[in-house]
Amino acid sequence: MTDAITGSAGGASQAPPADPGSKDVTRPQVPRSRRRDNWRKRAEIVFFVTPALALFVLFVIVPVLTAVQMSVYRWKGFGPLEDFVGLGNYTSVLTDDDFHEALAHTMTIVVGSIILQLPLGLAVALLLNRRMRGQGLLRMIVFVPFVLSEVIAGVIWFQLLQPRYGVLDTLMGSVGLPVPEQGWLGDSDFALWTVLIVLTWKYLGLPILLFLAGMQSIPDELYESAQLDGASWWQAQRNITFPLLGPTMRTWAFLSMIGSLQQFDMVWVLTHGGPAGATSTIVTFLINEGTERYNFGIAGAASVILFVIALTMAIAYQRLFLRRDTMEAGR
Amino acid sequence: MTRRTRRPALAVAAAVALVATACAGQGDDDATDDTDANATETADGGDAAGSDEPVTIEWWHNSNNPPGRDVYEQAAEDFMTANPNVTIEISAQAHEDMVTRLEAAMQAGDMPDIFMERGGGELLAKVDAGLIRDITDDAAETIEKLGGSVAGWQVDDRTYALPFSLGVVGFWYNTDLFQQAGISEPPETLDDWVASVGALKDAGIEPVSVGAGDAWPAAHYWYYAALRQCAQDVLTEALASLDFSDECFVRAGETVQTIVEAEPFNAGFLTTVAQEGPTSASGLLATGKVAMEMQGHWEPGVMQGLTEDGTGLGEQTGWFPFPSVPDAEGDPAAVLGGGDAWAASADAPDAAVDFIEYLLSDEVQQTFAENSMGLPVNPAATQFVADPAMAELLEVRDSAPYAQLYLDTYLGQSIGGALNEAVVDMFAGQASPQDIVDALQEAVAAEQ
Numbered sequence: 079m080t081d082a083i084t085g086s087a088g089g090a091s092q093a094p095p096a097d098p099g100s101k102d103v104t105r106p107q108v109p110r111s112r113r114r115d116n117w118r119k120r121a122e123i124v125f126f127v128t129p130a131l132a133l134f135v136l137f138v139i140v141p142v143l144t145a146v147q148m149s150v151y152r153w154k155g156f157g158p159l160e161d162f163v164g165l166g167n168y169t170s171v172l173t174d175d176d177f178h179e180a181l182a183h184t185m186t187i188v189v190g191s192i193i194l195q196l197p198l199g200l201a202v203a204l205l206l207n208r209r210m211r212g213q214g215l216l217r218m219i220v221f222v223p224f225v226l227s228e229v230i231a232g233v234i235w236f237q238l239l240q241p242r243y244g245v246l247d248t249l250m251g252s253v254g255l256p257v258p259e260q261g262w263l264g265d266s267d268f269a270l271w272t273v274l275i276v277l278t279w280k281y282l283g284l285p286i287l288l289f290l291a292g293m294q295s296i297p298d299e300l301y302e303s304a305q306l307d308g309a310s311w312w313q314a315q316r317n318i319t320f321p322l323l324g325p326t327m328r329t330w331a332f333l334s335m336i337g338s339l340q341q342f343d344m345v346w347v348l349t350h351g352g353p354a355g356a357t358s359t360i361v362t363f364l365i366n367e368g369t370e371r372y373n374f375g376i377a378g379a380a381s382v383i384l385f386v387i388a389l390t391m392a393i394a395y396q397r398l399f400l401r402r403d404t405m406e407a408g409r
Numbered sequence: 410m411t412r413r414t415r416r417p418a419l420a421v422a423a424a425v426a427l428v429a430t431a432c433a434g435q436g437d438d439d440a441t442d443d444t445d446a447n448a449t450e451t452a453d454g455g456d457a458a459g460s461d462e463p464v465t466i467e468w469w470h471n472s473n474n475p476p477g478r479d480v481y482e483q484a485a486e487d488f489m490t491a492n493p494n495v496t497i498e499i500s501a502q503a504h505e506d507m508v509t510r511l512e513a514a515m516q517a518g519d520m521p522d523i524f525m526e527r528g529g530g531e532l533l534a535k536v537d538a539g540l541i542r543d544i545t546d547d548a549a550e551t552i553e554k555l556g557g558s559v560a561g562w563q564v565d566d567r568t569y570a571l572p573f574s575l576g577v578v579g580f581w582y583n584t585d586l587f588q589q590a591g592i593s594e595p596p597e598t599l600d601d602w603v604a605s606v607g608a609l610k611d612a613g614i615e616p617v618s619v620g621a622g623d624a625w626p627a628a629h630y631w632y633y634a635a636l637r638q639c640a641q642d643v644l645t646e647a648l649a650s651l652d653f654s655d656e657c658f659v660r661a662g663e664t665v666q667t668i669v670e671a672e673p674f675n676a677g678f679l680t681t682v683a684q685e686g687p688t689s690a691s692g693l694l695a696t697g698k699v700a701m702e703m704q705g706h707w708e709p710g711v712m713q714g715l716t717e718d719g720t721g722l723g724e725q726t727g728w729f730p731f732p733s734v735p736d737a738e739g740d741p742a743a744v745l746g747g748g749d750a751w752a753a754s755a756d757a758p759d760a761a762v763d764f765i766e767y768l769l770s771d772e773v774q775q776t777f778a779e780n781s782m783g784l785p786v787n788p789a790a791t792q793f794v795a796d797p798a799m800a801e802l803l804e805v806r807d808s809a810p811y812a813q814l815y816l817d818t819y820l821g822q823s824i825g826g827a828l829n830e831a832v833v834d835m836f837a838g839q840a841s842p843q844d845i846v847d848a849l850q851e852a853v854a855a856e857q
Contacts, residue, residue, distance in 0.1 A: 155512065156538045157537070157538035237688075240688050243688065259676060261680065265679075350622055352833070353837050354837035370822065372821075372823060373823050
């Protein structure tokens with residue numbers, strides 16, 4: 079897996095991968111036909127890229143620009159954009175307590191997901207990396223939640239977590255454990271943590287899968303020589319596995335961070351951002367402002383702010399953690 | 410909001426109407442052309458759309474199941490027979506689909522000729538954008554007949570839609586469970602209500618369900634409390650000027666606090682949804698898990714859809730109005746409600762207005778009532794309501810000194826949404842009565 083990641087990361091800095099065949103053929107030929115070849119290659123690229131690019135522009139770039147445009151108007155959903163308010167929408171989003179709360183919840187999910195999933199993912203990956211019976215089956219089971227649609231998983235958990243009549247409350251009640259009166263999702267003190275745990279259940283499969291793949295690419299010789307030197311199992315993991323998994327972990331954490339910043343589906347299905355805003359995220363905030371309250375300008379401003387936050391964090395992360403990996407891979 | 414945008418919006422309205430008409434004219438050359446001078450109204454067909462020019466009307470409604478669908482098909486059929494030049498194209502859709510499609514149609518400015526409209530601030534926004542036809546003069550007779558019911562669909566004394574079903578919010582309860590708890594009479598005052606909550610709890614019955622996860626069912630408590638605490642003129646004035654500084658609005662919050670502090674609600678009510686599934690607020694009432702729920706006139710229909718045998722609470726269904734509040738300035742008989750009306754798009758032909766009037770005629774409204782499709786607005790039809798609980802509700806509605814439209818609908822999504830969220834915060838124990846008024850006033854300020 080490490081190979082796959084470094085390969086894809088390095089690919090960008092290298093020449094386009096079309097050369098292996100053409101190298102031998104083109105080199106001895108005269109420059110003129112090479113030029114034609116280049117032209118042809120370019121035409122090919124244009125031909126194949128244009129449809130995707132057109133779709134990308136139409137469905138990504140244009141909506142993004144529309145959101146930016148909307149964010150400087152007050153617009154209720156119909157009629158022309160004419161009530162220009164400048165940066166007013168940004169001011170009202172940035173001074174809105176609900177937005178601060180949503181931002182704090184989103185960051186809790188970003189950090190919490192990594193803190194919970196990294197050690198858990200490593201532990202399970204280490205376990206599943208040992209030779210045992212039913213290894214393939216176990217690996218599949220661990221990965222199943224990740225494949226499930228987020229909404230379906232959300233609906234199932236919503237039912238499991240129902241106060242009084244839900245499976246969890248019934249189970250805990252039958253062994254005499256106390257449960258929150260309003261249910262796990264209905265109590266402001268527990269709701270966000272409950273959502274975080276459900277998210278961990280849902281997404282743990284990804285780090286496990288990535289880490290397992292990473293572990294498999296570590297040469298056995300390293301472990302053998304460590305064994306010869308008298309290293310214990312734990313020492314071998316600490317000094318060989320963890321350092322060599324570094325790039326995989328950093329890449330996974332990056333994916334996890336981006337995913338958490340956009341967290342919406344699960345929260346919407348489980349709590350709608352409630353109770354009383356206790357689980358709101360930036361995206362539930364902007365959906366609420368847009369499609370529920372028809373403040374499309376405010377929603378546009380919030381989405382631009384989210385974009386800036388995500389971009390800043392992505393670049394910072396790239397600079398601080400991923401740079402070394404990509405540089406190594408590029409070499 | 411209303412004051413600020415009205416005048417420029419009018420110009421825009423005219424422009425949009427022009428453009429829309431132009432587009433319509435290009436799009437389908439057969440119809441929509443304009444207005445014949447002599448095409449004035451009469452309810453029961455006859456000389457509607459007096460000219461012989463063929464006209465096509467597109468009509469969207471949400472009665473997509475029998476008997477409603479058939480009733481409407483028949484009504485369209487009858488109208489077309491009386492007016493051979495008119496063709497009515499019906500599109501019966503599931504409610505949620507219709508709402509979504511309507512939103513998109515409004516944003517695109519390509520709307521059906523006749524559609525459902527809930528009134529209040531939502532209507533105002535559309536009127537401001539010039540999307541809805543002013544039918545004040547064309548439907549004058551029917552408007553007069555329906556009387557005060559039309560108020561929720563008027564803007565500056567002009568009428569933009571005719572209500573065909575008007576309901577009120579009240580408590581639906583399970584008569585069996587009330588009996589089990591030893592409650593013989595439904596509560597009349599707030600103290601009685603709190604006492605009956607206690608009695609139900611003592612009998613081991615969860616008293617009230619509320620879908621606070623959807624916000625509006627919880628917010629209805631505050632609306633009603635405001636109706637009880639504020640005198641009618643104070644409330645009307647506050648809603649018109651959007652100034653909620655009167656003390657009675659703080660007292661409304663205190664009334665809600667009294668209710669919340671009695672802890673009457675189902676476990677997990679803060680994330681309970683209103684109507685979907687057996688664990689929703691309606692589902693809990695329909696399956697006998699709670700004794701009562703405050704909801705609109707649609708509740709029996711919703712409960713029927715949530716029980717396997719399709720009967721909802723059946724014969725155990727009872728209804729009582731929101732209790733009176735001691736020492737309050739509001740009229741204890743005032744009701745909170747709302748309804749559905751037929752509106753015509755700005756570029757709809759005159760025949761569309763004639764057809765709307767026909768839908769409000771004695772004849773169609775009677776069939777409407779007989780088939781339990783809603784609570785008819787035409788006074789000539791009210792006696793035909795068959796269901797006893799509905800008949801009781803209708804009596805309360807018609808004897809009420811005034812009916813206040815749901816405040817969130819009245820105030821529009823933005824201010825209404827802020828109010829609803831603040832009330833939910835109070836249900837969660839995180840907002841004081843003053844906080845609700847502050848949130849409301851802040852949302853108003855943001856709109857100015």
